[in-house]
Amino acid sequence: MKLRKVIVGAYAANCYIVIDEKEGKSVVIDPGDDVKNIIDAIDASNTKVEYILLTHGHADHTSAAEEIRNKYNAPIAISREDYNMMKSRELMYGKLIDKVDIYVEDNQVFEFGNIKLKALYTPGHTPGGVSFLGENMVFTGDTLFQSSVGRTDFTGGDFNAIIDSIKNRLMTLPDEMVVFPGHGPKTSIKEEKMHNPFL
Numbered sequence: 001m002k003l004r005k006v007i008v009g010a011y012a013a014n015c016y017i018v019i020d021e022k023e024g025k026s027v028v029i030d031p032g033d034d035v036k037n038i039i040d041a042i043d044a045s046n047t048k049v050e051y052i053l054l055t056h057g058h059a060d061h062t063s064a065a066e067e068i069r070n071k072y073n074a075p076i077a078i079s080r081e082d083y084n085m086m087k088s089r090e091l092m093y094g095k096l097i098d099k100v101d102i103y104v105e106d107n108q109v110f111e112f113g114n115i116k117l118k119a120l121y122t123p124g125h126t127p128g129g130v131s132f133l134g135e136n137m138v139f140t141g142d143t144l145f146q147s148s149v150g151r152t153d154f155t156g157g158d159f160n161a162i163i164d165s166i167k168n169r170l171m172t173l174p175d176e177m178v179v180f181p182g183h184g185p186k187t188s189i190k191e192e193k194m195h196n197p198f199l
Contacts, residue, residue: 001115003137003180004041009033011060014182016139019045020113027051027112028074029132029139030182031064038064039071049074050112051102055141056126057082057093058154061182066097075101077110079121081128085156093155104130120169124162125150131170137178138189144170144179146187149198166199 002019009032016029017038026047031038042049049072052065057078065076080103086093106121110132117132122143129150132139142150144166152159170179175190192199 001134002045004045005180006034006037006041008037008064009060012183013060014180014184015064016180017041017045018112018115018117018134019047020115021045021047023113024048025050025113025115027053027110027117028068029053030055030061030141031068032059032061033063035064035067038068042068042072048072051110052076053104053110053117053130053132053139054078054082055131055139055143055182056129057086058126058142059093059095061141062086062097063095069101077102077104079104079128079130081123082126083128085127104128122162122165122169124152124158124160124165126154127156127158129162129165133173136176137180138170138173139180140170140182142182144192144196145181145184146179146191147196149196150182163198171199 004017006015013032019026108119110117120131122131125142177189179187
């Protein structure tokens with residue numbers, strides 16, 4: 001397995017491309033902006049995009065999703081709760097995606113090549129926030145950052161919910177699990193247990 005990170009947009013969001021080199025397949029997580037840079041990274045991987053996975057519906061994580069879908073014919077997956085927020089045209093939510101291909105369910109598994117990513121509902125930053133769990137890594141979107149947590153002062157945010165999500169869905173993962181957040185550097189479950197002031 002190989003991982004590419006593309007930092008995109010004015011908010012320096014992390015877009016991840018998770019690659020199974022042997023099988024020539026990949027998924028794109030949170031294509032938020034700078035579509036050309038994302039396409040360049042995908043094309044450099046020489047893989048077929050199987051899914052576009054969105055951790056939540058904010059514009060800095062979703063704005064390039066339709067262009068990526070149109071180019072690679074890959075389905076867009078997002079929670080129904082966050083898609084409904086996008087439809088409401090709330091501030092911070094991205095331009096409406098014309099069609100959602102897959103409404104993500106809790107514990108749903110996305111397979112591509114020999115890699116599996118399981119969806120974990122982690123609401124709080126948004127009503128339908130999702131993290132994607134792999135064998136030794138978890139993509140947390142804007143739920144958990146290095147030494148911080150996601151904002152909850154936007155429409156649909158809930159501080160108690162995000163803390164509950166982190167404590168009961170993420171901090172129960174193995175200490176060595178690597179955390180790839182929606183902004184900033186990677187961290188680990190162990191590091192966040194030890195140093196995150198919100199926990």
